[in-house]
Amino acid sequence: MKSNLSERPDYYKSLKRNIFISVVIVSLIPLLIFGGIIRYVFQTSYIERVKAHLTTMVKKHAQNVDTFLIEREANIVSLAEAFGYEQLSDNEFLRRQLERFQTAYGAVITDLGVINADGEQVSYAGPFELADADYSDSEWFEHAVESDVYTSNVFMGLRRLPHFIVAVRRFENGNVWLLRATIDFRAFNELVQNIHLGKTGFAFIINRNGELQTHSPPQTEIDISHNMVIFDNDIPAAFVDDEPFFESRIDQEGREIIYVARLLKKGNWALIFRQDQLDAYSDLYHARRIALMTLAIGGFAIVLMAYGVSRLTAIKIAEADQAKEIMNRQVVQSGHLASIGMLAAGIAHEINNPIAIMVEEAGWIEDLLDDETFQDGENLNEFMRSLGQIRKQGVRCRDITHKLLSFARRSDQRIQLFDLNELIREVADLVSQHARYNNISIEMNLSNGLPPVKASQTELEQVLFNLLNNAIDAIDRKGGKIEIQTWDTDHMVYFSIKDTGSGISGGDLERIFDPFFSTKPVGKGTGLGLSICYGIVKKMDGDIVVESAAGKGSRFEIRLPASDEDEESPRTGAAGNQQT
Amino acid sequence: MDYFSILVVDDEVDFLDTIVKRFQKRNIDTVGVTSGEKALEAMKERLFDVVLLDIKMPGGMDGIEALREMKKLQPLTEVILLTGHGSVETSIEGMKLGAFDYLLKPVKLEDILAKVGEAFEKKNAHEEKIRKAKIKELIRYPSRAFDIDQLKDED
Numbered sequence: 001m002k003s004n005l006s007e008r009p010d011y012y013k014s015l016k017r018n019i020f021i022s023v024v025i026v027s028l029i030p031l032l033i034f035g036g037i038i039r040y041v042f043q044t045s046y047i048e049r050v051k052a053h054l055t056t057m058v059k060k061h062a063q064n065v066d067t068f069l070i071e072r073e074a075n076i077v078s079l080a081e082a083f084g085y086e087q088l089s090d091n092e093f094l095r096r097q098l099e100r101f102q103t104a105y106g107a108v109i110t111d112l113g114v115i116n117a118d119g120e121q122v123s124y125a126g127p128f129e130l131a132d133a134d135y136s137d138s139e140w141f142e143h144a145v146e147s148d149v150y151t152s153n154v155f156m157g158l159r160r161l162p163h164f165i166v167a168v169r170r171f172e173n174g175n176v177w178l179l180r181a182t183i184d185f186r187a188f189n190e191l192v193q194n195i196h197l198g199k200t201g202f203a204f205i206i207n208r209n210g211e212l213q214t215h216s217p218p219q220t221e222i223d224i225s226h227n228m229v230i231f232d233n234d235i236p237a238a239f240v241d242d243e244p245f246f247e248s249r250i251d252q253e254g255r256e257i258i259y260v261a262r263l264l265k266k267g268n269w270a271l272i273f274r275q276d277q278l279d280a281y282s283d284l285y286h287a288r289r290i291a292l293m294t295l296a297i298g299g300f301a302i303v304l305m306a307y308g309v310s311r312l313t314a315i316k317i318a319e320a321d322q323a324k325e326i327m328n329r330q331v332v333q334s335g336h337l338a339s340i341g342m343l344a345a346g347i348a349h350e351i352n353n354p355i356a357i358m359v360e361e362a363g364w365i366e367d368l369l370d371d372e373t374f375q376d377g378e379n380l381n382e383f384m385r386s387l388g389q390i391r392k393q394g395v396r397c398r399d400i401t402h403k404l405l406s407f408a409r410r411s412d413q414r415i416q417l418f419d420l421n422e423l424i425r426e427v428a429d430l431v432s433q434h435a436r437y438n439n440i441s442i443e444m445n446l447s448n449g450l451p452p453v454k455a456s457q458t459e460l461e462q463v464l465f466n467l468l469n470n471a472i473d474a475i476d477r478k479g480g481k482i483e484i485q486t487w488d489t490d491h492m493v494y495f496s497i498k499d500t501g502s503g504i505s506g507g508d509l510e511r512i513f514d515p516f517f518s519t520k521p522v523g524k525g526t527g528l529g530l531s532i533c534y535g536i537v538k539k540m541d542g543d544i545v546v547e548s549a550a551g552k553g554s555r556f557e558i559r560l561p562a563s564d565e566d567e568e569s570p571r572t573g574a575a576g577n578q579q580t
Numbered sequence: 581m582d583y584f585s586i587l588v589v590d591d592e593v594d595f596l597d598t599i600v601k602r603f604q605k606r607n608i609d610t611v612g613v614t615s616g617e618k619a620l621e622a623m624k625e626r627l628f629d630v631v632l633l634d635i636k637m638p639g640g641m642d643g644i645e646a647l648r649e650m651k652k653l654q655p656l657t658e659v660i661l662l663t664g665h666g667s668v669e670t671s672i673e674g675m676k677l678g679a680f681d682y683l684l685k686p687v688k689l690e691d692i693l694a695k696v697g698e699a700f701e702k703k704n705a706h707e708e709k710i711r712k713a714k715i716k717e718l719i720r721y722p723s724r725a726f727d728i729d730q731l732k733d734e735d
Contacts, residue, residue, distance in 0.1 A: 348664075349636070349664050352664030352684075352685045352686060353592050353595065353664045353685060355685075355686045356592075356595055356664060356685040356686035356687070357592065357594045357595045357598065358686075359686040359688070360595055360598040360599050360602065360686075360689070361594075361598055363598075363602060363688075363689050364598050364601055364602055367601075367602055367605050391688075394686055395686070395688075397686075398684075398685075398686050
């Protein structure tokens, strides 16, 4: 069927676009909302999980470092309390104590020294040449003499190596003295360097001045000023509660960095874990990429589907509109037929009565001529012949008006049982004048005993009219022949109309039942005739096929279901060959 | 030919006059009237064997109405509908109301006579049946009154 899309392109384009937009919106919005909710819930829970994991890890390691420092302080305090200044001032004794420590704890304590109130080292045990070292000007000494136990920041000192010391202040005989131990920097550093996550996650310790107390990882340069912020700002509540502090900050290169920090050594140091957010949430970002890809593929599929659905719907609507238009035209045509029918009925009635009078008057004259008075009249035979003509022509007029009345009666679409042969004869008779004028003979080969057909007689009459008129139009003025045949097989009744006209070319043959398709000259054919025939026959559960070739005429074959109500309407008896 | 009487009802006076004359020429007792009302008046005065009734009569009682009343007045009288209108539906309605048959104008007098003859035979057969039934009834129940309407319903 020819698409209506080409006839009202703007309307159907707009319709298609609107359907497309509606389908896309209706499909995509729930998908996006659902995807957004899932993304939010998943992201929130994932970040919370990472945060909890990092916080726990930092807290545990900070506790380890604190424990390490407390243990070392306890070692030195107990040594100072167990032995006095006298014993510990002995280098040999001090060396043995150092060996004992190193045996028990490994090389965590590098050396031991006893310093008097003037900052002079009285005794020393360790690998360096520091036997007579003077610490009176050292910063750590100033702090150490002011507190019972003091742990310094990391510094280079006299040995020019990074280290820090734990010092215990003791009073003996009114004098102050200090027992000092140097903590092995490498051993301490290992406590922090083991904290490593992903590609960029590592930990370090800084003091209140923002100075590193551990090695910084080789691939990363720590921005000290940046780290200082942690201490410069107000101390977060988390620090007070002994809980790690978690924060995201943007570094100078614009990267988002996660910091997790916890105070150590009574608030003097802080263990800080640092990781690129991209690294920390890499799994989340990976999942997000997959989700986005899935969403994109889903969205693309929806758009494709919407396009297909909108196109198909627009085509279906166009076809429905076209069918409606055809139906409207059929209704108009039916209306015209009904009007013609009513007019014909009126005329027939008006004519029938005067004809009846004429016929009766002629009959009356014949009656009178039967009287003996007129029997010997010279022109009696001529009178009788003339009256016979009047009666004959009256009957002819009656036949014409009866056909008109018959046509008027059938302008409805009621289903009824009828004899197809009889209908074919009537229609053929009606078009016979037209056919004769065109030098066309109509031959009928109607099957004897054809079962009745149950259908709308008016509609089938219309089919016959259209097919016969088309056949006449297809034959040129030189004349030709139309053959009508009926037969039946397997509860089906067939009739065919074959002409010797111009025929239909192959290309046109495929479109012959399309509405508004016509091979007739412009203005002569509406292109609806065969389309209507097709619709009527299909509605009757029948079929219509055409065989034709250019220059060789056409043959239309129509198949209709035979009625089962044979007992009500017996098979037709009068049939056979006939010619008009 | 048997003697029988015909009432012809048609508003076309020319047709009516001619057909009445033609029937009368054949010694058929024929009365012609031009409306349904006049036909009913005529039937109140005497019996008819057959009525030829035009269906379409403008300006008064139409054929179908007249038929209904005629069947009340003379149930055994056969009515043949005559029409130039050719309305099968109207004719079928008339048949349901008890008309014998219908004929389409113009129609040959011979055809009318043939149809009238059939109607007359049917009427005679009907009357014969009633007569026999009445005799049977009287033999069996001499004191019982005869109800012609009841017998008609049983027909």
